[in-house]
Amino acid sequence: MDAAAERHFREFVEARSTALMRLAYLLTGGDQHAAEDVLQTALFKTAARWDDIENPEAYVRRVMYRQQASSWRPAWRRREAQVAVPPEESAPDGTSAVDLKLAVRGALACLTPRQRLVLALRFLEDLPEAEVARILGCSVGTVRSTTHRSLARLRRLAPELNEPEMAEEAPR
Numbered sequence: 001m002d003a004a005a006e007r008h009f010r011e012f013v014e015a016r017s018t019a020l021m022r023l024a025y026l027l028t029g030g031d032q033h034a035a036e037d038v039l040q041t042a043l044f045k046t047a048a049r050w051d052d053i054e055n056p057e058a059y060v061r062r063v064m065y066r067q068q069a070s071s072w073r074p075a076w077r078r079r080e081a082q083v084a085v086p087p088e089e090s091a092p093d094g095t096s097a098v099d100l101k102l103a104v105r106g107a108l109a110c111l112t113p114r115q116r117l118v119l120a121l122r123f124l125e126d127l128p129e130a131e132v133a134r135i136l137g138c139s140v141g142t143v144r145s146t147t148h149r150s151l152a153r154l155r156r157l158a159p160e161l162n163e164p165e166m167a168e169e170a171p172r
Helices: 003-027 032-048 056-072 096-110 113-124 129-136 140-157 164-169
Strands: none
Touching: 003 032, 003 056, 003 113, 032 056, 056 113, 056 129, 096 140, 113 129, 113 140, 129 140
């Protein structure tokens, strides 16, 4: 990579790393360290092909989706420990926004990586079902059923997310 390309890459990372980190955090179920690893690997792969990439952000996001999707494909290679209750109880801080955030994080952590990925692509990235199916290499029907089952599981895991007063207080 020449000096100009390296400068453009650094500018891209500085400008977009916060948004990309948010996506990585969601894809990994709230695991900060895993999110940093996902983003770092995606940026590393992007840097290697920087001169050939037309839309860098789309490329990084696609690498992150594929990397996260491949992490759950071979179950024997990497196992994720899922627990119903976090190992430590936190003291309530009195703000409903923080309580809502914790409820969402806990519920997302209980979803499978594939369920989180489908929800992230559908609702965070606002991609149509056909595009999600293309990214994941599955049918539109699989995306629909996974979305439906994931949302139903979220509602079961965190019924407080269905309460009208929580939805009104949620930050946008």
